Amino acid sequence: SEPNTRLYNPYQDLNLQVPINNLYKLPTSPEFLFAEESLHQRRSWGENLTFYTGSAYLGGSVSGAAVGFFSALRNFEQGDTLKLKINRILNSSGHTGRSWGNRIGVRSAAVAGALGGLAAGTVVAGKQVLKRYVPI
Numbered sequence: 817s818e819p820n821t822r823l824y825n826p827y828q829d830l831n832l833q834v835p836i837n838n839l840y841k842l843p844t845s846p847e848f849l850f851a852e853e854s855l856h857q858r859r860s861w862g863e864n865l866t867f868y869t870g871s872a873y874l875g876g877s878v879s880g881a882a883v884g885f886f887s888a889l890r891n892f893e894q895g896d897t898l899k900l901k902i903n904r905i906l907n908s909s910g911h912t913g914r915s916w917g918n919r920i921g922v923r924s925a926a927v928a929g930a931l932g933g934l935a936a937g938t939v940v941a942g943k944q945v946l947k948r949y950v951p952i
Contacts, residue, residue, distance in 0.1 A: 861932070865925070868928065872920045872921050873917045873924075876913075876916040876918075876921060877913040877916060877917030878913070880912040880914070880915060881909040881912065881913030883912050883916070884912030885905060885908065885909045887908050887912065888909065891904065
């Protein structure tokens, strides 16, 4: 912007054969340490269970904390000091956020467990049917 100033270029003495802009073009796909990892393109059922349960817990905790915050604001009393108001907000937000997070996190884990149980039951039942009705 000013004619007497010059921008610092940390690459000026390196004599690079590629344009500097290409240094900042990062790959969009993840990089893997081993080639076997790059072949595995999806998460396992355990990783999905952990991810979705954690996401549900986090979402429930944030939603519950917001509900607890507004609940504490409604329950202020006339003679409350600032310290008491802050304490009421923190207690209400923490308690409601924790309980909502636990309820929603456990509900998503229960759903995933039920689906896994149904899948395992189907496999076991299918194996019994194959043993009984298909000659080997």
